[in-house]
Amino acid sequence: MKFLQNGDVNLTTKTKTYALDSAGSRLFLILNPVAGSCKAEQVRNLLKQYCEMHGIGYDIYETTGKEHLPSIVRQAQEQDYSVIAAAGGDGTVSAVASGLLHSQIPLAIIPVGTANLLARELAIPLEVEAACQLVVKGGRIRKIDAMQVGDQILISHISIGSYSRIAERTTVAAKRYFRQLAYVWSALAELIGTRVWRFNLRIDDREQRIRAAFIMIANVGEMGAASLRWGAEVEPDDGQIDVCIVRARTLLHYLSFMWHILWRQHKQSPHTIYLRAEKNIKVSTKWNLPVRGDGEIIGRANVDIQIIPKAIPIIAPVVVPDKMAS
Known part of the structure; x- marks a missing residue:
C-alpha cells in the first residue's frame, strides 16, 4: 500500500461517543478520487489542516478502481489503526464496511459521492470541511445493520x-x-x-x-x-x-x-x-x-x-x- 501521509491518532470510545487525542493510535482514510462530487485535493488539504490543528496524524490510501477494498481495510486493521474513514459515495462506504464486518473499529464517512444516502440518514455533514471536522473532533457511535450478499456487505x-x-x-x-x-x-x-x-x-x-x-x-x-x-x-x-x-x-x-x-x-x-x-x-x-x-x-x-x-x-x-x- 502507498500512503500519502502518516502519523498518529488515538480514539477513545465510551458508551456511544468518542473523542480524539494524541496518545499514539492511527487514523486510516480510504479516498475515492473519482467519486461523484469528490475533489480529492480539497479532501486531502482539509484533513491535513484539521489533523495538524489538533495534533493528530493520519494515513491516506487513494483508490485506483483495481484493488479489493475489503482486503485493504483488513490489512489496515492488522496495522492497529483505531479509526477507518471512507471518502466517497455509498459504493465506497459499503466496500470499506465489508472489511469492517464484526470489527470493533468504527467507520467515519466523508460523503463525496452522488447520493450519499447513508450520510444523509445519519445526519453526517455533506459539506466536506464539516465532515472532516466530525472525523477529527468526534461524535457518537451508531451500530448499523448490514445486508450481506455473498461476501459483499x-x-x-x-x-x-x-x-x-x-x-x-x-x-x-x-x-x-x-x-x-x-x-x-x-x-x-x-x-x-x-x-x-x-x-x-x-x-x-x-x-x-x-x-x-x-x-x-x-x-x-x-x-x-x-x-x-x-x-x-x-x-x-x-x-x-x-x-x-x-x-x-x-x-x-x-x-x-x-x-x-x-x-x-x-x-x-x-x-x-x-x-x-x-x-x-x-x-x-x-x-x-x-x-x-x-x-x-x-x-x-x-x-x-x-x-x-x-x-x-x-x-x-x-x-x-x-x-x-x-
Missing part, C-alpha cells in the same frame, strides 16, 4: 426492477457532472414504457409470488431528494430491513405513489406494499433485470440477502435532527 439499498434499470441507464459521467439530476432523463425513458414483472420473494423463510414494477430493499429511508423517504419507519439500526414493493403500472400510478411519499403517507399508497425482514430476503425472477446495491450493479435476476444486525459501528454527530420533521 451493503448498508443502504438493494433494488431490482424499474428502479435498478434507471440506474443502469445512467452513465458514470452523467452522475459526476449532473449528480441527482442525471437520473431524471433515465427515469423518464424508463417510465414511458413502464411495466411489471413477476418475482418470487422469500422473507424470513416465508415465500410468495408477486407482480411489481420494482422492489426496494431498504436499510436506510433516505431517497436522496429533499426530505423524501422510502418509508416513515425505515431505520438503519433497528435490526430489521424494510421491503417496499411498488406495483405501479402507469405514469399516473407513479405520480400517485410519489404524492403519498411527499405527504409521508407511505402505507396508504394503493400501489405499494411494505414488508419487514429480520433474517433473510431472497428475490428471483426469470427476467434479466439488474440488481443494484448501494449505487452499483451487483448482479442480475436474483439476489439472496442475509441480515446482520448491529454489524458496523459508524461515527455520527452527537445531535441528530428529526428526519421526518417538516
